[in-house]
Amino acid sequence: MLSFTEENYIKAIYHLSDAGQLAVSTNDIALHLQTKAATVTDMIKKLANKDLLAYEKYYGVSLSKKGKNNALSIVRKHRLWETFLVEKLGFQWDEVHEVAEQLEHIQSNLLIEKLDAFLGHPETDPHGHPIPDKNGKVKQIKQFSLSQGKNGHKYIVSEVKDGSATFLQYLAKHDLYPGVTIQIKEILPFDGSMVVQLQNKQKVTLSKATSEKILIKSNE
Amino acid sequence: MLSFTEENYIKAIYHLSDAGQLAVSTNDIALHLQTKAATVTDMIKKLANKDLLAYEKYYGVSLSKKGKNNALSIVRKHRLWETFLVEKLGFQWDEVHEVAEQLEHIQSNLLIEKLDAFLGHPETDPHGHPIPDKNGKVKQIKQFSLSQGKNGHKYIVSEVKDGSATFLQYLAKHDLYPGVTIQIKEILPFDGSMVVQLQNKQKVTLSKATSEKILIKSNE
DNA sequence: ATAAAAGTTTAGATTAATCTAAAAAAAGAA
DNA sequence: TTCTTTTTTTAGATTAATCTAAACTTTTAT
Numbered sequence: 410m411l412s413f414t415e416e417n418y419i420k421a422i423y424h425l426s427d428a429g430q431l432a433v434s435t436n437d438i439a440l441h442l443q444t445k446a447a448t449v450t451d452m453i454k455k456l457a458n459k460d461l462l463a464y465e466k467y468y469g470v471s472l473s474k475k476g477k478n479n480a481l482s483i484v485r486k487h488r489l490w491e492t493f494l495v496e497k498l499g500f501q502w503d504e505v506h507e508v509a510e511q512l513e514h515i516q517s518n519l520l521i522e523k524l525d526a527f528l529g530h531p532e533t534d535p536h537g538h539p540i541p542d543k544n545g546k547v548k549q550i551k552q553f554s555l556s557q558g559k560n561g562h563k564y565i566v567s568e569v570k571d572g573s574a575t576f577l578q579y580l581a582k583h584d585l586y587p588g589v590t591i592q593i594k595e596i597l598p599f600d601g602s603m604v605v606q607l608q609n610k611q612k613v614t615l616s617k618a619t620s621e622k623i624l625i626k627s628n629e
Numbered sequence: 630m631l632s633f634t635e636e637n638y639i640k641a642i643y644h645l646s647d648a649g650q651l652a653v654s655t656n657d658i659a660l661h662l663q664t665k666a667a668t669v670t671d672m673i674k675k676l677a678n679k680d681l682l683a684y685e686k687y688y689g690v691s692l693s694k695k696g697k698n699n700a701l702s703i704v705r706k707h708r709l710w711e712t713f714l715v716e717k718l719g720f721q722w723d724e725v726h727e728v729a730e731q732l733e734h735i736q737s738n739l740l741i742e743k744l745d746a747f748l749g750h751p752e753t754d755p756h757g758h759p760i761p762d763k764n765g766k767v768k769q770i771k772q773f774s775l776s777q778g779k780n781g782h783k784y785i786v787s788e789v790k791d792g793s794a795t796f797l798q799y800l801a802k803h804d805l806y807p808g809v810t811i812q813i814k815e816i817l818p819f820d821g822s823m824v825v826q827l828q829n830k831q832k833v834t835l836s837k838a839t840s841e842k843i844l845i846k847s848n849e
Numbered sequence: 850a851t852a853a854a855a856g857t858t859t860a861g862a863t864t865a866a867t868c869t870a871a872a873a874a875a876a877g878a879a
Numbered sequence: 880t881t882c883t884t885t886t887t888t889t890a891g892a893t894t895a896a897t898c899t900a901a902a903c904t905t906t907t908a909t
Contacts, residue, residue: 515728
């Protein structure tokens with residue numbers, strides 16, 4: 410069984426490697442976990458000894474199959490807890506992250522399976538991130554950035570790529586959540602900002618920077 | 630903020646001292662926490678420095694006001710989580726303890742207040758233990774042991790004094806939970822065992838040892 | 850191609866929580 | 880009361896996770 414700290418390293422590496430695709434550098438991990446490179450070197454040696462990752466001196470690490478499975482289990486727990494906090498306890502979606510960071514380390518398969526059932530086996534969390542299933546399978550949705558959407562077309566918001574409280578609060582104010590249907594009404598050529606209409610007919614103007622951080626999927 | 634370990638010591642001392650009434654010995658704490666007396670001595674020195682308890686060498690410890698408040702907050706969290714696990718996730722009442730031992734250490738006031746509201750501000754957990762309120766106030770119920778009940782009288786089961794899985798499973802099999810109304814039908818003079826009738830008219834014979842571990846309160 | 854910069858590792862310490870073994874104090878028994 | 884037993888504390892180590900400073904590798908720039 411992994412310690413709290415080991416789990417955090419595995420999760421960080423998973424995210425930084427884009428779900429285990431690419432190798433991750435010592436400094437990236439240190440930055441992400443707000444710790445020092447020397448500390449990271451020590452820890453990745455330990456994780457390498459446990460066969461959770463492959464480590465080549467000076468060339469970073471990449472997760473093993475076992476490491477990826479561990480990461481997926483932690484991500485699953487994190488996202489189920491976030492869903493619980495928002496759907497059942499009424500948290501704002503910008504308030505959930507820190508608490509879920511703690512809850513994801515609770516060790517109990519029974520708990521997580523019962524929580525999953527209680528939530529109705531959700532496929533995505535409140536930010537639109539897919540929740541890995543019990544076996545670590547992640548359902549991939551065909552999605553792309555809102556900035557690539559076409560004028561006049563309707564889409565469903567599927568995910569937001571920025572978890573900062575200010576950004577999430579901004580979106581919340583304009584009722585932009587995963588699951589919401591939007592239609593692109595206008596794309597301004599000079600700065601790439603766009604006007605989108607919500608279900609309730611309200612229109613919002615989004616800067617290019619913002620529309621790049623919102624992912625959408627086709628309207629079926 | 631207290632560490633996981635510090636919280637466990639404070640909670641153990643709280644329970645062993647009967648809610649902070651009496652002093653607790655080093656050995657009792659070591660036994661309860663499955664650790665060594667030397668370790669306990671070190672830790673209580675640390676907790677004494679933080680003004681969580683009063684420590685007199687060779688004469689044990691007693692919780693300070695601050696220590697008691699901390700303990701009550703942990704107990705509150707533990708019991709709210711147990712209630713959640715049983716009421717919302719469908720855990721059996723003998724399965725909840727270990728998981729609640731982990732959940733009680735999650736740090737978030739918002740979480741615990743929202744959980745409390747979600748559960749409808751329960752006054753007792755599934756074992757009938759009172760849940761301290763936000764301010765640490767514990768509602769005391771006038772209760773006594775079933776073994777002291779009178780023949781023919783009706784009572785409500787209010788608490789069970791043994792948390793072992795086997796005992797709880799035994800009670801569950803006979804539908805004996807806090808909140809259930811029972812009537813004493815017969816008390817056998819030679820061994821003190823008694824026959825009680827449940828709401829559904831079923832009768833169960835309980836040994837003296839068992840009836841001593843079940844607490845009851847008056848039927849209003 | 851080589852020197853400077855950036856990134857990484859090693860060496861040596863530190864802190865929290867734990868342990869064993871030995872010393873000291875308190876409690877119980879003769 | 881004095882000796883034995885039990886309980887508690889102290890001393891000295893250990894492990895996990897962290898740090899700083901120095902050494903070493905790789906990358907970048909001139």
